[in-house]
Amino acid sequence: MAIGTVGRAAPTRRPTERQLRRRHRTRQVTVDLLVVAVWVSAAMALALWLTAVPVRWDGIGVVVTDLGIAAGLVGTDLVLVMIVLAARIPWIDRVVGHDSAMAVHRSLGKPSLYLLLAHAVLLVVGYALAAHVDVLAEGWALVTTYDVFLSLLAILAMIAVVVTSVVAVRRYLPYEGWHAVHLLSYVAVLIALPHQLSLGGMLAHGSWQRTYWILLYATAIGAIGWFRFTVPAIRSVRHRMVVEHVERIAPDVVSLWIRGRRLDRLGARGGQFLIWRFWSGETWWHAHPLSLSAAPSSTRLRITVRSLGAGSGRLATLPPGTRVSFAGPYGVFTERARAGDRIAVAASGIGVTPIRAFLDHLDVPRGAVTILLRARSERETYLWDEVFQWATDHGARVYTSIGPRGPGPNGWLAAADTARGVSAGTVWPGIADSDLYICGPDGWSDLVEADARRAGLPADRLHRERFDW
Structure with a gap:
């Protein structure tokens, strides 16, 4: 029908193989530097503790308290790093992609929570030992103070975030409910700041430690406010x-x-x-x-x-x-992530949709693309006619695999195909020198990835689009 046409991607100068390899290496180095920055941030949190107050060994209570303060600083720093990773900052998205950034974000959830819990427990025990009082009494006395109570709310919010991010829980939780819990956690982190700034010599007025900590908070909360809310609102109005x-x-x-x-x-x-x-x-x-x-x-x-x-x-x-x-x-599930001109594509079910748009922007020599389309039945062949037309126009090869999945390591293909010995190595004979783009259900995509890796696909030339949040 006439309404089913959209403009094609604007033509650009095709990059050379050398330019693609250089761009790919630059991206990999930048990813490594980003990981280093996360570790440096945690080290800086420890530096605040080590440089502000000399470590004292004049009593078990003092030692336990100091360890609690260190755990709290590092735990809070990791929470702020998580917020930055979730802020959808364009530069981070272009380098590592939304999926990868959120994977790192989730991986920091439990360590940061454990550190914050250790902070609370060690402080209560340390104060109780130093004052020679009952631990429960000391804990109640601390909780009933205003700034410590706010910090307790922040820890409870972090527990809620970690629990709702567990896959088994998230599967049954509406996106809006999960999102609301995370938004409340940002508020909770912010209201814990007064407690941290009240730590006397640790973050004293006029000290570089206090300035650094406030700037770290401002960066994380500011990034969320600007990139998650302000920029989308402006662009929505503009377009x-x-x-x-x-x-x-x-x-x-x-x-x-x-x-x-x-x-x-x-x-x-x-x-x-x-x-x-x-x-x-x-x-x-x-x-x-x-x-x-x-x-x-x-x-x-x-x-x-x-x-x-x-x-x-x-x-x-x-x-x-x-x-x-x-x-x-x-996301970085685009042709700009590739390291060469040879392209392998695997799409299953509704996973064909980003693949269909990806092909519109792909500029490679004729015959350089091999596509595998997978469906459980003819009813799931969404947009396949458009993919076939693109392949005809660009000299690409298209294979289809329709029917119930087969057994074994090649079970990402239909049973009839696995029985004939079809595998990633036969679908894409040049897989070791290709970029592979996979989009489909996670379990299916995992099988494609494993089969392709056995056939020689380099890890850094794998590209996936994941359906989760």
């Missing part, structure tokens, strides 16, 4: 997006065509996603992380949605003219 048309692709899949102003200035690349909010009576409260399913033009873009619950199901009934706000684009 004035509305739903133009809803197109039915399959019984449980629709494409939303969205109209706006100067959409080419978003800088969105095929394979990236945005977080959408549709302002209708039934959908305004629910944010949706959805990938583009075609390269945007200056006035129109497309996202394709599969109904996986009440929230996504309501999008199929959005009336034309519904206002749309957004945040993004995010």
Whole structure:
């Protein structure tokens, strides 16, 4: 139908293999430097303790108290690093990608919580030992003071964040509920600041330690406020997006065509996603992380949605003219992440949507792309006709695998294909010199990745789009 066209990506000068390798190495080095910065930040927290107050060994109570203070400083520093990683800062997103940044964010959750709990316990025990009083009595006396009570609220909020981020819990928790808990944790971290600044000689007035700590807080909270809320609000107003048309692709899949102003200035690349909010009576409260399913033009873009619950199901009934706000684009699942011209692609089910947009921006020699499309049945062949057309236009090879999955290590393919000995090595004979882009359910993607690695795929040339938050 006529409405199903979007502008193709603007032509650019094709990068050489040498330029691609240099860009890839630069990105890897930058990722390493970012990891180093996290460790340096934690070391600086310890430096605050070591330089502000000399370590004293004149009593077990004093030693335990000092260890508690050190644990609190490092734990709080890691929480602030987590906030920065979750702020969706464009530079971090371009370097490591949203998925990787959030993976590091989640990995710091438990260590920071354990350090903060150790901080609370060690301080109570240390003060009790130094004063020769009962531990429970000392704990109650501390909790009933105003600034310590605020710190206790912060620790309780961190416990809630860690618990709601556990996969088994998160699976049953609505996104909005999970998001609300995390927003409250940011507030809790902020209200714990008065307690930290009251630590006398540790963060004394006029000291560089106090200035550094306040700047660290300002950076983390400021990044959240600016990049998570202010920038998306400004861009949503500037681009004035509305739903133009809803197109039915399959019984449980629709494409939303969205109209706006100067959409080419978003800088969105095929394979990236945005977080959408549709302002209708039934959908305004629910944010949706959805990938583009075609390269945007200056006035129109497309996202394709599969109904996986009440929230996504309501999008199929959005009336034309519904206002749309957004945040993004995010992610490094783009052609800019590649290190060479040989491209392997694996897509399953609705995972074809970012792949479809990724292809629109891909500029490689003819015959350099090999695509594997996977579906459990003919009903799940979403947008395959568009992929076939792109492959015809660009001389790419496309293989399809339809049917129930087979057993064994090649179980990411249909049973009929695994029985014939098909594997990553036969689908992509040059996999060792390729960049592999995978998009689909996590379990399926894990099998593709493992098979490709056995066939010789370098770890740093693997690219995945994960469906989680």
